[in-house]
Amino acid sequence: MSNMVEMPIAKAINAGLREAMRKDPKVLMFGEDVAELGGVFRVTEGLHAEFGQNRVFNTPIAESGIIGTAIGLAMRGYRPVTEIQFDGFIFPAFDQITSQLAKLQNRSEGFLNMPVVIRVPYGGGIGAVEHHSESPEAYFAHTPGLRVISPSTPNDAYWMIQQAIESTDPVLFFEPKRRYWQKGAVNLDAAPGSMHQARVVVPGNDVTLVAYGPMMNVALQAAALGADEGKSIEVIDIRSMSPIDFATIVESVKKTGRLVIAHEANTFVSVSSEIAARVSELAFYHLEAPAIRVGGFDVPYPAAKLEEQFLPDADRILDAIDRALAY
Amino acid sequence: MSHDPTDLPMVQFLSMEGEVRVPAQWAEYGEYLKDLTEADYLKFYRDMARIRRFDNEATALQRQGQLGLWIPAIGQEAAQIGSGYGVGPNDHIFPSYREHGVAITHGIDLMSILKMLRGVNHGGWNPDETRFHLYAIVLGTQVLHATGYAMGVKFDGKVGTGNKDEDLAVISYMGDGATAEGDVSEAFLFAAVNESPIVFFIQNNQWAISSRSSAQTKVPLYQRGDGFGVPGIRIDGNDVLASYAVTKKHMDDARAGKGPSLIEALTYRIGAHTTSDDPTKYRDDAEVEYWKARDPLTRLEKFLRRNGITQEFFDEVEHAGEVLSAEIREATFALKNPPIENMFKHVYSEQHPLIDEQHAWLEGYEASFGGED
Numbered sequence: 001m002s003n004m005v006e007m008p009i010a011k012a013i014n015a016g017l018r019e020a021m022r023k024d025p026k027v028l029m030f031g032e033d034v035a036e037l038g039g040v041f042r043v044t045e046g047l048h049a050e051f052g053q054n055r056v057f058n059t060p061i062a063e064s065g066i067i068g069t070a071i072g073l074a075m076r077g078y079r080p081v082t083e084i085q086f087d088g089f090i091f092p093a094f095d096q097i098t099s100q101l102a103k104l105q106n107r108s109e110g111f112l113n114m115p116v117v118i119r120v121p122y123g124g125g126i127g128a129v130e131h132h133s134e135s136p137e138a139y140f141a142h143t144p145g146l147r148v149i150s151p152s153t154p155n156d157a158y159w160m161i162q163q164a165i166e167s168t169d170p171v172l173f174f175e176p177k178r179r180y181w182q183k184g185a186v187n188l189d190a191a192p193g194s195m196h197q198a199r200v201v202v203p204g205n206d207v208t209l210v211a212y213g214p215m216m217n218v219a220l221q222a223a224a225l226g227a228d229e230g231k232s233i234e235v236i237d238i239r240s241m242s243p244i245d246f247a248t249i250v251e252s253v254k255k256t257g258r259l260v261i262a263h264e265a266n267t268f269v270s271v272s273s274e275i276a277a278r279v280s281e282l283a284f285y286h287l288e289a290p291a292i293r294v295g296g297f298d299v300p301y302p303a304a305k306l307e308e309q310f311l312p313d314a315d316r317i318l319d320a321i322d323r324a325l326a327y
Numbered sequence: 328m329s330h331d332p333t334d335l336p337m338v339q340f341l342s343m344e345g346e347v348r349v350p351a352q353w354a355e356y357g358e359y360l361k362d363l364t365e366a367d368y369l370k371f372y373r374d375m376a377r378i379r380r381f382d383n384e385a386t387a388l389q390r391q392g393q394l395g396l397w398i399p400a401i402g403q404e405a406a407q408i409g410s411g412y413g414v415g416p417n418d419h420i421f422p423s424y425r426e427h428g429v430a431i432t433h434g435i436d437l438m439s440i441l442k443m444l445r446g447v448n449h450g451g452w453n454p455d456e457t458r459f460h461l462y463a464i465v466l467g468t469q470v471l472h473a474t475g476y477a478m479g480v481k482f483d484g485k486v487g488t489g490n491k492d493e494d495l496a497v498i499s500y501m502g503d504g505a506t507a508e509g510d511v512s513e514a515f516l517f518a519a520v521n522e523s524p525i526v527f528f529i530q531n532n533q534w535a536i537s538s539r540s541s542a543q544t545k546v547p548l549y550q551r552g553d554g555f556g557v558p559g560i561r562i563d564g565n566d567v568l569a570s571y572a573v574t575k576k577h578m579d580d581a582r583a584g585k586g587p588s589l590i591e592a593l594t595y596r597i598g599a600h601t602t603s604d605d606p607t608k609y610r611d612d613a614e615v616e617y618w619k620a621r622d623p624l625t626r627l628e629k630f631l632r633r634n635g636i637t638q639e640f641f642d643e644v645e646h647a648g649e650v651l652s653a654e655i656r657e658a659t660f661a662l663k664n665p666p667i668e669n670m671f672k673h674v675y676s677e678q679h680p681l682i683d684e685q686h687a688w689l690e691g692y693e694a695s696f697g698g699e700d
Binding site for chain 1: 451453455456460461471483510514680
């Protein structure tokens with residue numbers, strides 16, 4: 001029997017990091033407050049004690065410096081895992097990520113590899129102050145040279161962080177922070193396939209519902225409520241926002257003829273925009289309705305007392321499903 | 328004159344008249360001149376003349392439409408050749424984009440640089456093999472890469488072991504303009520708190536496109552690292568001996584585990600920022616003439632002639648320059664456009680479906696024209 005352990009997502013990422021660091025002495029973990037404290041979300045708890053100051057260390061509070069030095073360490077043969085403390089703090093590093101990290105393999109014509117992982121706790125729903133609830137994944141998915149993934153379960157969290165570290169390409173690893181303490185079974189023996197492969201979580205026939213990261217819980221809740229009303233909703237966790245596994249989505253849409261895409265990020269020029277556009281190219285004659293997107297509004301992430309209205313919930317997803325089914 | 332380089336203390340060994348003097352205050356650097364032989368002096372001159380010749384030829388090639396852009400380094404040859412030879416055989420170099428002189432001290436094929444500026448690729452030499460990393464166009468970004476590299480060197484235990492074959496340090500070049508970038512301040516900080524084996528080498532050529540250094544800094548640049556814990560020194564950047572000796576000592580110190588330091592080489596950009604620039608719009612001829620009189624090659628030539636080097640040597644260098652120019656021209660004309668696949672190669676190191684799909688589509692689209700342009 002496989003070795004199944006129940007743990008929350010935060011602990012699963014921690015366990016995955018520990019496993020990767022044990023396997024490969026070149027794996028480093030650094031960022032703000034990640035050492036003795038274990039990060040503000042305790043995701044790196046215990047790693048400093050186990051692996052020491054040369055492998056797990058606090059940096060100055062300078063995000064461009066964190067990514068810029070990670071690039072230099074990768075050039076030296078290390079596999080840096082960096083933590084950006086909160087989604088909204090990634091922008092000081094934007095240039096190093098998009099102009100340097102994403103381009104160096106190409107610039108060097110393959111002489112350099114950039115096995116750098118950037119861990120980013122992201123998304124809202126935690127009643128936080130400004131800059132602590134954002135979903136900036138589309139900026140990075142838009143950038144050639146980066147890989148962008150997000151787990152939604154402890155099992156995925158455990159395996160995908162290790163796959164991200166093993167990749168010789170740079171990976172943005174978006175962690176659904178409001179789900180950090182959600183528990184689930186982790187199979188310590190068997191990896192769940194490629195980190196870029198989408199997964200059909202709930203099979204269905206009437207409509208395809210695509211989501212990822214923190215929105216997966218909401219999507220599953222919507223599917224359950226829909227099932228109570230007799231609607232057969234196929235739920236897909238794309239797991240990877242770059243590249244996107246269009247084959248799995250298209251196969252589903254060819255069956256259901258309807259597509260609803262949900263994420264926390266605002267919808268204008270977003271991951272859902274890309275999915276809607278591509279599915280219209282790849283499955284045009286199978287579509288019974290336009291793809292409908294459910295996301296945050298195109299406003300700055302609101303103050304905490306308005307986030308309930310900002311974030312998509314099961315009712316908004318069901319409303320979109322009803323609209324799709326009404327065509 | 329307000330831009331007289333002697334306004335502030337700086338290391339200078341070679342006088343304008345080509346005499347070597349080692350002031351007592353710089354004696355520890357002067358020690359590094361003792362190992363230099365006549366062959367070294369001739370090598371410095373040959374390389375400085377070679378890179379100037381290359382520079383002039385590249386400008387001509389740009390004017391003829393053979394290069395998209397040229398980035399001249401005329402006037403900065405002493406800063407570059409001197410410091411380049413001050414770097415040890417295991418050390419790593421992180422250039423900005425004007426370090427053609429440093430490049431030749433580490434065996435970079437000059438055609439690699441021309442290929443890039445013609446638009447054949449974005450760099451493409453092997454940084455691990457040459458230890459001369461790729462040019463960085465976004466100012467200051469490379470300074471953080473260099474710092475990260477130096478952090479890694481220390482994690483590897485390759486600092487301060489006393490084993491000359493093992494220890495190494497890193498040198499990061501930047502211009503006066505780049506010091507204004509936040510990345511450079513962050514690099515100073517990361518290097519200082521990690522006590523990294525790195526030397527920050529600022530070529531202050533006094534102009535950041537059309538802005539004087541005074542627009543980039545309120546304090547002299549060699550003091551810029553002080554608040555971060557990175558001690559600095561200013562050198563006469565047009566003195567190849569000062570550039571060599573000070574770089575060599577600072578690299579030795581970094582390799583020995585004495586932490587980061589900073590060198591400001593005061594020099595002057597005789598040419599334009601790039602071939603797209605027109606310096607007559609923002610600076611006086613008189614200022615340029617003032618600095619031309621302090622030309623690094625003229626000064627070294629005076630030194631060599633004082634020390635018995637004859638016209639024959641200079642004729643030989645001139646002839647080598649003519650040969651180089653002809654070779655460069657011929658090689659540039661022969662450069663082929665890259666194949667389409669180069670656009671898609673190396674975007675990722677591992678398979679990526681979108682890249683594969685778009686590559687296949689473009690190949691098919693091009694093929695649909697049946698080989699017609």
